[in-house]
Amino acid sequence: MANLIAGKDLLVAFGTSGSESQIFCSTTCTLNINQATIAASCKDNDGNWEQNIAGIRSWEVTVDGLYQLDSSESYVDISDLILSDTNQTSLVFGQSAGGVGVTGEVTWSGDAVCTSASLTGADGEIATWSCTFKGTGELAKTVVS
Numbered sequence: 179m180a181n182l183i184a185g186k187d188l189l190v191a192f193g194t195s196g197s198e199s200q201i202f203c204s205t206t207c208t209l210n211i212n213q214a215t216i217a218a219s220c221k222d223n224d225g226n227w228e229q230n231i232a233g234i235r236s237w238e239v240t241v242d243g244l245y246q247l248d249s250s251e252s253y254v255d256i257s258d259l260i261l262s263d264t265n266q267t268s269l270v271f272g273q274s275a276g277g278v279g280v281t282g283e284v285t286w287s288g289d290a291v292c293t294s295a296s297l298t299g300a301d302g303e304i305a306t307w308s309c310t311f312k313g314t315g316e317l318a319k320t321v322v323s
Contacts, residue, residue, distance in 0.1 A: 191270045204243040237313035245305035253307035259292040288317040
């Protein structure tokens, strides 16, 4: 069987490049890498099928978690990014985002802007939060060696 990765082992860390801290009490995280297309259809293409070429790339990370006040790098710290004048941070996504990885693990990293942070308190449930980071610039892939 393939080397499967448990969802609990994927982490997101944010902060100053080189000194990122794992986002605590997260429950889910998602990395989206997108490729826009540029329409390239013309009458010489037979007119029956749309044709496209690769355009600009983009990426974003979403994180959901349980709300707690007794830890750093949680909703309060993330929402502070939006409230600050310098809403840009470094992100690391992958198994090694929380520390030193083992050979073969892959992480993705880059600078991002926090575009949303929401806090939800449903009656009879634990309060939760979610946030979205939009990449600004290149997303770099690193394989731990």
